[in-house]
Amino acid sequence: MTETLLKDRVEEMMTALAKLGKDERGYTRLAFSDADMEVRSYLIGEMERAGLTVREDAFGNVFARTRGNNALPAVLIGSHADSVPQGGNYDGIVGIVGAIAVAEKIASEKLPRPVEVVLFMAEESSRFGVANLGSKAMAGMLPEDAASFYKDSDGKTLGEVMAERGFVAENAPYKKRVRAFLELHIEQGGILESQLSPLGIVTGIAAPHRYRLTIGGRADHSGTTPMNLRRDALTGAADMLLRIEELAQANARKGVVATVGQLDVYPNAMNVVPGKVTMSIDLRGTDEDNINSLCIAILENVDAIAQKRNLAVQLETLTEEEPALLDEGLVALGEYCAGEIGERTMRMASGAGHDALYMTRIAPVGMIFVPSKNGISHNPAEYTEMADIVRGTNLLYHMVKRLAEE
Template structure:
């Protein structure tokens, strides 16, 4: 049984129209009209596939196919929301592949032992409310009512308000929380959002770990002086200091910390920011990720040492604020094996790899056995209108998801 390219293509192309941009790509922010239109289409398609659709208090949409027994279901899915000027595959591929596996079961007339649930999580992207994977965080139980009232978009609308406006019932947040035993397994198929699978010509990635970030804001204070009248040896140039710090992080991540460590300074704000003024103040936004908490801590400590060295050498005052320090999560060995066997049975080449980006899947880890299937991103591009994944790769991914799901959904215990 193979996934239907025609059905998958039609779904992906139709969803691309909700918030579709004339230059290609899509803007479908969480809980926007475009997102709600996309959800409506998905619900229609879920019903067409015979799924019983329920929507929880924060809008997570779940289509359920019953099994022979009243056992804990297998959940599969991803998200339909996008970043501004995003692509047509990030999240969408996983939701549509999940839906397709249900149609494949229907075509084969298969009745599984366990129920299966296809999910579209609310607000995976952080673009609107500045927090990622919100629907799955609510399932994990890590967001409170106060928190969802405090997370606001740039117009001052909170996540709570947006949920209410969309017709959901955020006051019933507690009812969204899932517990150990509620699910037998969760699998998310997702585009890789990196260049590795394409470069190695592997159509399937099997995820072992999801890396987690340590993020900080660094404020460097020197002295803003006249660029003509201040001799070189009498300067306290905050930007020159920042440059050393940026290069130090690059060196630490590439040479001194763990094999999987990555470090990025993604934003630099210079004050006053004039051609003829020595920069007096610089703010840096830093993101360090690893799949190993010890390696990440090591990179962080080395980085702090470098910052202190630069501060004393250049007579700068450097303050840092730790914004995030998350713990990496490990996928279930059982699900990794299941996906690996499924991929091998189909004869598709694969790579065992980690995810540098966060996904809804990580929030399900405390609740059930979790796995992720990656499919290639052309040129590694995502969160961009140029994001592209070949239809064939989505179909191959759906095949692997189907075979993995089939195995798990037939498990009696």
């Protein structure tokens, strides 16, 4: 039974990894840290044990390939193994473990097209304030000054940290043609669980548009200033916040979400009417037009509220990244293979960013999601049922097999 073989290997690796980089507050495997390198070494060992040919690029990304006709573009599968501080053992790990188990099985089947496992380095933004460094290096998208520009909280540059490990903080473009890239990942949200669906077929990856809004009113004594003489920046912010929520809810079917996650009040004293508020606005969606039209509606409403309340507003754009649609052929292939093995799936967008987003620059890309218990991720309570991990790995296997047989 295919599934049993995959299950044993996945369980074995997940169990071994559950002991690495852990303390009483969760898993902490920051990019290029000792814990991250320990996990990387373990995974390289497993790749070798699986009979794969292992190499690394200058950035430290690891590649492990089955034997096959190297004239044919390979099927790439993989994920990352670094974590946020005090995270779980599933984010990234499920995908790299699943990929190794699949490649091992495929290797024994001697299919024409090579399959290559990719372990991306530095996927999480926790250490250097920027995400997906490894996949960006592969896609040639790192900025020229990456080595000196990005620093960790100790003030060490990315270049210094990587040099200690023998790597170089520069682009390391993946030179060969690629048939497809597939990534298995935990959902990190609660949609699959709420829909009682064990597997998600990802149709697109959202990218955030982020803004900082500054609302200026007038700080006044809370006891001596009648309600009608106030220019309260915080009640103004509340008015805007509710309107943003309402607009996002009205556009929910278009796959966009809006979040105010950060809000700071000045002077933030119990007896002073707030004179200034700053807040973040994070918009996400997989369709650029839908994001833009939500953005315009929000800004129109913010302006109208500011005018009504005699407040000043100032908007700063922090980032406007482009979302990506995944390959329609691979979405269809995922659904076809799931049907063959009797698994239920649902199509969904990924709200979180993934290395797969950058792989769209060099390959057709597909993604499989498995459920996150209670939608929790980046947290020691992160959990995915072993049965769901095996289901996802099995679907990955069937998709890879189809592609490698071509």
